Amino acid sequence: MSESILELERVRLQYGPVVAVDDVTVAVGRGEFVTLLGPSGSGKTSTLRLVGGFEHPTGGVIRIAGRPVNGLPANRRDTATIFQSGALFPHKTVAENIAYGLRMRRVPAAEIARRVAEMLEIVALPGFEHRYPAEMSGGQRQRVALARSLVVRPSLLLFDEPLSALDLALKLQLRAEIKRLHAELGFSAVFVTHDQGEALSLSDRVAVMQKGRIEQIDRPDTLYNRPASEFVYTFMGESNRLDVTVGGGAIRDLQGHLLPLTLEDGLAEGAWRLYLRPSRLHLSEHEPVRSNALRCTVSMVEFLGDHFRYHLACHGLRLMCDVSAKLGLSEGSDVIASWDGADMRAYR
Amino acid sequence: MRRSGDITARLLWAAGLLVLGVVSVYVALPVAIAFVMSFSGGQILRFPIQSWSLRWYADFFGSPQYVDALVNTLVIALGATVLSVAAGTASAWAISRRKNLATGALTLLHMLPLFVPGVVLGLGIAITFGNVRLFGMDLYGTRFIVMLAHSLWGMPLVMMLMETTFRSLDRQVLEASRDLGAGPFTTFREIVLPEVRTAILSSALFSFVVSVNEFYMALFLTTRDTQTLPVLMWLSLRSAGSPRLAVAAVVLMTIVLVSLVLLASGLRRKERVRG
The missing domain is CATH 2.40.50.100 (RNA polymerase II/Efflux pump adaptor protein, barrel-sandwich hybrid domain)
Structure with a gap:
């Protein structure tokens, strides 16, 4: 058994001459919250999609819970992604959305009902079972997306800029909620953002990415106070x-x-x-x-x-x-x- | 100055209304005349109408020849619709996944029959399949070959509509389904199909209407036993123009109008779901 839930070893993603992810090596510990921070085009989302199984590396090895997953499609990986748009199923109710992953795992109906109800409590949306996504606010939809991913108890949660489409007050509120859930439930997570405030507040460690590479990976305070490069320094705040x-x-x-x-x-x-x-x-x-x-x-x-x-x-x-x-x-x-x-x- | 502007605007508006009125009459008149004529009690198709009667309706539905033609029309339209929807939806799905030169060329190829005159298609199919036997049966003259022919027009229509629909799907939603453990087929059944149900229904009604209306290919490809209503009407018109033809026209129009009403209500429901 490996101590790391996720290991990337010299992972590379290349489309023709374009190198989206350039020899990235990183390990995420069990229960650890690691953020990939970088400007658009830095390779952070591509890296996350490689882990989720939506893209496949052109080089290197990805291991989840010690097992190589190169070539495994998304539906056969024990990861769950919270997408930027929420990506809720529009014609399914909140309860049906949350139940989806459990149904795919052939969990008995009674247990599905119990776990869906429990999840709605956890994300503070009790009574929303029969709502459709179109009848909810952006923040509520993102909570449902969170519940839908959490309920399958994945080895690793993947966050693809889940807060970037929300307005400021909601963003801060949901950010605090994710931090609380991480403290309570202890899930392992990789979080992608271009917002250094989000990265600093949520993460155990932050990896700053640029041009497909990790420039520096450190605890937030180290990163802020002892940036390893000019890029990291300027990206972490105004100067x-x-x-x-x-x-x-x-x-x-x-x-x-x-x-x-x-x-x-x-x-x-x-x-x-x-x-x-x-x-x-x-x-x-x-x-x-x-x-x-x-x-x-x-x-x-x-x-x-x-x-x-x-x-x-x-x-x-x-x-x-x-x-x-x-x-x-x-x-x-x-x-x-x-x-x-x-x-x-x-x-x- | 503002006043004269107002007058100009009003004049424009009145002119527009007038054109709209004239066009409406022009569009509705042939249908209206056929409708009125179908209630004529006389022997021949001619104005003014001497007496009113439903006798030609009784005559139409009492005539095995006309009823057979009606049944042929409906069966062929249903078959052509099934073929068009199945093939068109599958092609649209395949093409919507990628956009490149090859899929562009394929789309164009699929669209080609829409721009080929029905006479040419009918003739071509008649020549090509004139002597083909399938399971010991001559293909020519069967309802099946007409279904195939009509799907040449139905399929591209379905494909156009479904391709835009498939492209409008949120890619992240499909990825979310895969991410939660569903394979590609389950994702299609659980997520894609319910999303595009209205579009499938709409495109099905389109191909149904196209097949019901189609005349040239049916004329080339049917025999006395399989001829459709438009074909029979054409043949009858050449011998004797009785008000029975007006009844046939009304029956045909009714089928089309009902389909259009279903189509419109389907589209309205889709808008409601989106909104």
């Missing part, structure tokens, strides 16, 4: 980018202005891209409050609901700074932006 050149012990911007920056580790000579999250900047009017500081002018203030975003101009540089409280600053005000050297990341 300020400073293009600089290092030479003769000084750091200058591209116009040649001297920047009084100190990084934790010294930088080798040459061109660098420095990154800084908007939330790590501090604004003050007279004295800098952190070790790195730039004198700036406020060019625009944006109100974003739970915080304010200040757009700053510093010589030729542009910075964004997020603060939770409105400062007494308006457009044109002079201000000092400062931050810790450790909050900066350098890539070349």
Whole structure:
């Protein structure tokens, strides 16, 4: 018996010259919630479809519960997918939808009825048995999709961007619900999304994908705080980018202005891209409050609901700074932006 | 200025209404005349009608020749419908799974008979199957060969309708069925068929109506024993035009109209389900 419920070993999917999945190797432990995160075209959905049996790899091995499944069609794999659209059967009622997988597994009718009722309780939709999908809201439909997949007790649940079609409030609510269900039921899951918030909040581990490859796979906090590459850093959240050149012990911007920056580790000579999250900047009017500081002018203030975003101009540089409280600053005000050297990341 | 705009719009509207009225009369008139004539008590098909009577209806349904022709028409139409729906649906399913040059060419090939005149098809089939024997029976002159001939028009109609229907199915829904343990056949039976039931019914009624109406191929391919109502009407018209022909026309129209009403109500139900 293997400890991993899912193993991908150098899995490859190629359509002619197009490589959708490029030698992906990853293992998902029993009860683990792993997210594949990436922009569209990064190969995350293709990878999920390979696991589900909707596509077949052109190279490598996929094992579910230790057994190779290459070439097995979807109906002969012990996985269940929650699709982006929900993909409920439109002419079947909620109860018939949920019962479908059990019927295919020839579960006795009495047990089907019991398990369907139990599932409706779990996804908080009791009394919806006889509704048709067209009579329900998007969020309710997605709960039914979840119930329909959970009820067959698969070895592995596969989520194909199940929240991306929902509006924000519903998205957050259902996200919390999936997290609760995972904690209660302990299923193993692979979750595909392009939303880093979803990935960070739900997952035990997140694999960031780009161009068919896994760039980094780590726990969410590690991924956020110690990104392995520039791509991972920029994909995990918004950032300020400073293009600089290092030479003769000084750091200058591209116009040649001297920047009084100190990084934790010294930088080798040459061109660098420095990154800084908007939330790590501090604004003050007279004295800098952190070790790195730039004198700036406020060019625009944006109100974003739970915080304010200040757009700053510093010589030729542009910075964004997020603060939770409105400062007494308006457009044109002079201000000092400062931050810790450790909050900066350098890539070349 | 707005006032004159209003007047122009109203004039346009009135003109449109007028055209619509004229076209309606033009479309309905032949059917209406046949309908009125069928109640004539006279011996010949001529206006004005001297007396009103149902005698020609009694005559029509009392005539073995006409009743046989009616039965032939219905049996052939049913058979052609079954053939068209079975073959057309299967081809449509196969073609809808992929879209490439080969399926495009196949679709075109299937559509070809729709653009070939019935006379040409009828002649071609008569020549091709004139001497073919199947299970010791001459194929020519049987109802079966007419069913086959009519399915040349029914099948492409079914295929066109079913292909769009199949393409409109949500691929993820079919995948969800496979994902939950159903094989391809079970998925077709459980998920695809209930989804496309209305479309199948509609395309069946289409091919039924096409077969009931068809004249040229039936003329070439039937004998005295298997001739359809349109063929018999044509032959009778050449000898003597009695109001019995008007009755035959009304019977034919009734079959078609009932089919169309069923078709319309089927489509309405489909819309309700979608909405």
